Amino acid sequence: MGITIKDVAKLSGVGISTVSRVINKSGPVSEETREKVMQVVQEYGYIPNISARNLKSTKSKTVALLIKDITNPFLGRMLRIIEREIALRGYLTLIRDVSAENEMEIARQEAQDYNLCGVIIMGGYFAYSDDDFHQLDIPCVLLTISADEKVNKNLYSSVRIDDEKEGYRAAEYLISLGHKRIAYLFRPPENEKSTHVLRYKGYVRALCDNGISFDADLAPGIQSYVGEDGFVFSKILRAIQELCSQCKDITAVVTFSDYVAVCITKAIFTIGLRVPEDISIIGFDGVEIAEICNPSLDTIYQPATEMALSATEILFDMMRGGPTQHIVYDTVLLKRGSSRAIDEI
Amino acid sequence: MGITIKDVAKLSGVGISTVSRVINKSGPVSEETREKVMQVVQEYGYIPNISARNLKSTKSKTVALLIKDITNPFLGRMLRIIEREIALRGYLTLIRDVSAENEMEIARQEAQDYNLCGVIIMGGYFAYSDDDFHQLDIPCVLLTISADEKVNKNLYSSVRIDDEKEGYRAAEYLISLGHKRIAYLFRPPENEKSTHVLRYKGYVRALCDNGISFDADLAPGIQSYVGEDGFVFSKILRAIQELCSQCKDITAVVTFSDYVAVCITKAIFTIGLRVPEDISIIGFDGVEIAEICNPSLDTIYQPATEMALSATEILFDMMRGGPTQHIVYDTVLLKRGSSRAIDEI
DNA sequence: TTGTAAGCGTTATCAT
């Protein structure tokens, strides 16, 4: 254990509170003593103990970043940006992967333990209640998600896209190209209320609106798209195989992430078909992989940078007493060649 | 702020230390009082405050995971496994991205602040000194890296592959296929001592050993492979364009990660050449992307799961007073079709 | 401008 504030005080011949004032710039100190203290701090490499700080009722200048699945590249990109923004403002970031857990419980726990100033939750579900936010009791921004309509909008902020609408858009795009037999690959159970499901609902609505009857056989769930250490590809391959053997007339696939779309592309090649000649594909998110794969994917691009910056800004606004905000970003439909009009075939 | 141990004591009509004993199972308590206390704990949702715990000299059952670049998919995979293993042992994981910072300084800081039991550093550099580990003063495992030879091996553990050897192997594989003009794309400056550089050195040695004169023009550094929020592809594309225009006779490329290899593949397609017909490529790490891209990449596969499990196990061993260990894993050269013998062309 | 002292929520020691 390093030296404490007490040691610094003794070593520099001043009182404890003076040292505290120096390192926190939290009160008047004569230039002379200031230098004396800093001298000792430098020489002995004194580091204030955060746990002790957190113990006092005052907030700790740290923000928690709770992530549902830290290996998700889309979330990863935003993570980096947010972390940097938070550091720029002189705050500390506590990162926590909450994949398998209840993120609200963890948020409460951490808020208490570390005396947090705020929380950003990325990619969770949204079965939150008013009570959840009341109990949390510190500024909270949901990123990529929103709470249910019933939850009081003044209790939290959110930054996201309209997943249902964009799912609709993805499907509509393929429909506009003349496709009628359009599959959707999604990940089922646990995430009952997730962005994935919303995108899926958009897909279903798009079909209906265009007079295409929804066929449940075309929307199989794959069992969990990223195993802890296993790979997902084999599962997708199996799904695609079934999809193509049972209903030979499929001409397009929609899905909820670029990553899965890349897997689907590979699966299609593997069974001897081509993209986009035989089957058209559209991805979701617009992460780099969608650009560098072969062929590059058409995709629904989310403005990750802007979303990350907004989330951070809103959080710090709230920490200064500002109001909650709810921002819904528009996406951009990137056309890069993984789908083609059905007539051309 | 939730209720404290004091409140629980009052509410259940017992002393503070009794409550402490109950929740920590750290002393004799009558079954009767135990139930009384637990009753209150449940009812009011009491959560012990970790900061307060950390303040006491006793260790806090938390381990820090320091990562150089959290968006690296290879590190990400191991991260998930380690986190799970740590949780399984009843410990808390503190994740921190140390991309832009000095990981040792942060390790010391966190060790003190959170009263850590141990640290795992993933993907850092290795300009560490004896002093670094002495000052850190808690069990430390380096994952994917090792400290310099000069550093006392009893001060830390390490789990990694032999990057120089495996870089050699990658290059040698292409040489064995008849390639002579083999490029290497790497990321230069800051990482002077990183795994990347070792792999590069292996590549150079392989060339020499096989009587191929090293041509610096074939090993350009790309400026930084993952911008904070920018994409790397354009940079690689430029590098490949130059490489192919200046020295038309290149037939193969080695690089330090699958991700970059995928970018290179795309760049090659973009300028109108084919993989592996015109140019052979081998990746590094063996992450999923190397399998699902087109064509699937030959790559040097690192046993990520085993490495992650080893690192965790060694750390907990050390925490129980066990010795330091230094494990070097072998890789597997996966041949999936992104390189071909030069004669076949 | 500076120092003293009272907490913050725990755990650990020591009586009881």
Added chain:
DNA sequence: ATGATAACGCTTACAA
């Protein structure tokens, strides 16, 4: 088996 009480390192009134 149980309950005071003294730390742990820090911030912050309040006093000097």
